[in-house]
Amino acid sequence: MKGIVWPRFSHGAVMVFRRDFLAWVKYYKSSLLLNFGEPLTNLLALGFGLGMYVAKMDGVPFVDFIGPGLLAVTAMNAVTFDTTFGAYDRLNVNGVYESMVTTPLSAGEIVAGEFLWEACRSLLYGTVFFIVLLALGLVHSWWSLLLPLPLLITGALFSAPALFVATKAKNNEQLFYYFSLVITPMFMFSGVFFPLSKLPVLIRDLILITPLVHVVDIVRALILGHPTDSLWVDAAVVVAYTVGLSILPATALKKRLTG
Amino acid sequence: MLHQTATTAPDVVRVEGLVKRYGDFEAVHGVSFFVSEGECFGLLGPNGAGKSTTIRMICCLAAIDGGTIHVLELPAFPGNQAIKQQIGVVSQDDNLDPDLTVRENIEIQGRFYGQSAGEARERAQELLVWMQLESKAKAQVRDLSGGMRRRLVIARALMGKPRLLVLDEPTTGLDPQARQLVWAKVRELKSQGVTVFLTTHYMDEAERLCDRLVIMDHGGILEEGPPDEVIARVVxxxxxxxxxxxxxxxxxxxxxxxxxxxxxxxxxxxxxxxxxxxxxxxxxxxxxxxxxxxxxxxxxxxxxxxxxxxxxxxxxx
Structure with a gap:
């Protein structure tokens, strides 16, 4: 179709990734702290606090149930915060993208570079949270060694819509709409805190067409150690979302920078 | 289309019948001019004359609605990497990367142009020395003065060893000392054979630097020629x-x-x-x-x- 731009994974994209890494190195301490405060609080307060009153969830202790879910959310949020606010600044405030397109870089390469970086960010922040789970004795299976795979894809998956929103937002406040209308509802209803099995079918089906629930399924199955065949469906949905959403930011950014 | 057979070097920029529309508004209508190799060419005009639009089209950053632009004999269109690889652009705003140090800012630029790490490091070092920014190499860009930022933006535009350097209002907001330094550097680049395309609101700057210039207004060209000739002819x-x-x-x-x-x-x-x-x-x-x-x-x-x-x-x- 005319006008559609795909991310372009090239040497240039790797250099955009490198730029993001060089920038991250300068503030990684505060970044790690900011991204862990909330999920860790949730884990401790809800898992161990509320967990005292909740017998079991889907056959496992409550804290064991929400740990993997919060890991998936940590990855999603780390990527979403960085991509929305960070990319908004790079596009509208600092002119970083504007400067990049005057070089041989294209909008598709910039987006591809951001995907690569956010995939790594997701892996990084997910892994640190994994270590916390490990220390708390909440990891139950060697299947966990496969976690980097879903984490990398999760990074690319959630950076796509976030980057698109950052490209379309007319001001900083509009980014918050994305959090309150998309990210937070997904966080609450994607099987992080309770299984979907007891929900009315219509609502459950509605939730099943969103992406986070499938990431949560995969991460939980790997950490708790009971992978089933349905994980292939989850994986297919996650990959389909990642590929499908990836054209949104590349197309929008190209229009914005060279329209 | 017929072109005169040139015996001299081909034009670095050749604009013919250029048209740009935004909805019903025609921002540029039928503009033609050329820039020869090794000259400093000025594009002048009040705000809204169509300068920036024209520059964006030359730099392969905006679509062309009519006519043609050739840069280094290649047709310009949005995203033409073959052209972008050979030009350096200094935009009006200091769009330096605030998350990177001075050295990182220009080194990464070299990488965007496809240079190896070693090549980019070497070139960055040369340019930092040349622009008298070496002592600030490790500084964050927000700690630089306006003049230093401007020098860094110009150094960055030179990382890709451009054959054409586009300077969009390079000295706006600079103090006289910083302006003098920028002028000296532009002259030096010219003597090295770099073609310079300049826009500015400072007429003394254009008069000093430009071999030839064009004055635009309301999307069309009003005058064209060497500064002395234009002055003599018009006033x-x-x-x-x-x-x-x-x-x-x-x-x-x-x-x-x-x-x-x-x-x-x-x-x-x-x-x-x-x-x-x-x-x-x-x-x-x-x-x-x-x-x-x-x-x-x-x-x-x-x-x-x-x-x-x-x-x-x-x-x-």
């Missing part, structure tokens, strides 16, 4: 500014304007300005008149006079 060589003069006196003096090569005269506020060549004949004649010659100031006509003559004195906002 003449010099200007007499008479102050403290009554209208009666002016009428009396104006009777003799035909005795010199006066191009035009006009009131500029309280000052009556007479433009033209060989104005000393006029002065001599005025001195023979009974009424005392009012206070006057005689000066060389400048590009600023041309600019105001062509584009008017009304404010553009």
């Amino acid at each position: 003449g060589e010099e200007c007499l500014e008479l102050s403290g003069i009554s209208e009666d006196q002016q009428v009396q003096l104006a009777r003799h304007l035909g005795e010199a090569e006066v191009t035009f005269s006009e009131w500029q506020g309280e000052i009556w300005a007479v433009f033209g060549s060989q104005l000393d004949r006029l002065l001599q004649r005025w001195q023979t008149l009974e009424s005392a010659l009012p206070r006057f100031y005689r000066r060389r006509a400048s590009l600023e006079d041309v600019f105001l003559r062509l584009t008017g004195r009304d404010l553009r906002e």
Whole structure:
């Protein structure tokens, strides 16, 4: 179709990734702290606090149930915060993208570079949270060694819509709409805190067409150690979302920078 | 389309019948000009004249709605990497990367142009020294002064070893010292054979740096040529500014304007300005008149006079 731009994974994209890494190195301490405060609080307060009153969830202790879910959310949020606010600044405030397109870089390469970086960010922040789970004795299976795979894809998956929103937002406040209308509802209803099995079918089906629930399924199955065949469906949905959403930011950014 | 067979080097930029529309508004209509290899070319005009739009199309950053642009003999269109690989762009704003150090800012630029890590490091070092920024290599860009930021932006644009350097208002907001340094560097680049495409609102800057220039307004070209020639053609060589003069006196003096090569005269506020060549004949004649010659100031006509003559004195906002 005319006008559609795909991310372009090239040497240039790797250099955009490198730029993001060089920038991250300068503030990684505060970044790690900011991204862990909330999920860790949730884990401790809800898992161990509320967990005292909740017998079991889907056959496992409550804290064991929400740990993997919060890991998936940590990855999603780390990527979403960085991509929305960070990319908004790079596009509208600092002119970083504007400067990049005057070089041989294209909008598709910039987006591809951001995907690569956010995939790594997701892996990084997910892994640190994994270590916390490990220390708390909440990891139950060697299947966990496969976690980097879903984490990398999760990074690319959630950076796509976030980057698109950052490209379309007319001001900083509009980014918050994305959090309150998309990210937070997904966080609450994607099987992080309770299984979907007891929900009315219509609502459950509605939730099943969103992406986070499938990431949560995969991460939980790997950490708790009971992978089933349905994980292939989850994986297919996650990959389909990642590929499908990836054209949104590349197309929008190209229009914005060279329209 | 026919092109004249050139015996000299091909044009670095060739714009023919260029058109750009935004909805119903035609921002650029049928503009043609060329930039020769090794020259400093100026594109001048008030705000909204169509300069920035034209530059964006030359830099492969905006679509062309009509006509053609060739840069280094390649057709320009949004995202043409073959052109972008050979040009360096200094945009109006200091769009340095605030998350990177001074050195990182220009090293990564070299990588964007496809250079290896070693190559980019070496080139960055050369340029930092050349732009007198070496001592600031590890600083964050927010800690730089305006002049340093500007130098860094120019150094960054040179990382890709461009054959064409596009400078969009390179000295806006700089103090005189910083401007002088930028000018010196632009001249040095020119002597190294880099073709320079400049826009500026400072007419003295254009007059000093440009070999040839074009003045645009309302999306079209008003004048074209070397600064001296344009000045001579549009306003003449010099200007007499008479102050403290009554209208009666002016009428009396104006009777003799035909005795010199006066191009035009006009009131500029309280000052009556007479433009033209060989104005000393006029002065001599005025001195023979009974009424005392009012206070006057005689000066060389400048590009600023041309600019105001062509584009008017009304404010553009």
